[in-house]
Amino acid sequence: MIHTLPELPYAPEALAPALSAETIEFHYGKHFQTYIDNLNRMIEGSPYEDMEIEEIVMKAGGAIFNNAAQAWNHDFYFQTLTPVRTAMPDLLKEKIEKAFGSVSDFKTEFIKAASTIFGSGWAWLCESKEETLSIVQTQNADNPMTQGLKPLLTADVWEHAYYIDYRNRRAAYLEAVWDLIDWEKVSKRLI
Numbered sequence: 550m551i552h553t554l555p556e557l558p559y560a561p562e563a564l565a566p567a568l569s570a571e572t573i574e575f576h577y578g579k580h581f582q583t584y585i586d587n588l589n590r591m592i593e594g595s596p597y598e599d600m601e602i603e604e605i606v607m608k609a610g611g612a613i614f615n616n617a618a619q620a621w622n623h624d625f626y627f628q629t630l631t632p633v634r635t636a637m638p639d640l641l642k643e644k645i646e647k648a649f650g651s652v653s654d655f656k657t658e659f660i661k662a663a664s665t666i667f668g669s670g671w672a673w674l675c676e677s678k679e680e681t682l683s684i685v686q687t688q689n690a691d692n693p694m695t696q697g698l699k700p701l702l703t704a705d706v707w708e709h710a711y712y713i714d715y716r717n718r719r720a721a722y723l724e725a726v727w728d729l730i731d732w733e734k735v736s737k738r739l740i
């Protein structure tokens with residue numbers, strides 16, 4: 550199957566000033582598109598040719614894994630953002646309080662985890678099969694699904710995610726993106 554760039558659930562300029570239209574143009578329009586294009590080229594004639602992206606992430610290695618995982622991760626990231634402020638649903642709030650003490654403590658820990666990833670990667674909020682929430686850091690394209698965890702939320706900390714708007718200020722980018730998180734969508738991903 551030919552994979553295509555998923556549509557954004559908002560206009561390219563809708564997340565400004567937290568994320569500018571130029572950042573979306575490059576991050577979504579160029580970086581994300583390139584992962585999709587690379588994946589389509591690499592899977593042609595391979596055992597992965599007819600698989601959904603999630604299945605490729607779980608089964609492939611090397612460059613095919615890298616491009617499939619980056620495609621999955623970016624779709625998940627962009628779909629989790631919204632220009633409309635959302636309240637955190639009660640069940641999600643309860644699970645966050647159980648794991649981290651409070652929503653405020655979770656925010657501090659999540660931003661710290663995302664800020665301290667060395668080099669390129671992703672910070673995640675995940676749920677285990679036992680329904681426990683945890684923060685996970687991954688490098689490069691890696692995705693916690695391959696460790697048996699269910700991703701609920703992610704923050705992209707590759708420099709291309711923030712360099713146009715924030716230059717080297719990764720923590721400032723994370724603080725701004727926090728206010729764009731669609732908590733209804735995060736909550737719907739709970740087990």
Ligand code: MN
Pocket residue numbers: 576580623705707709710
């Ligand atoms: Mn990215």
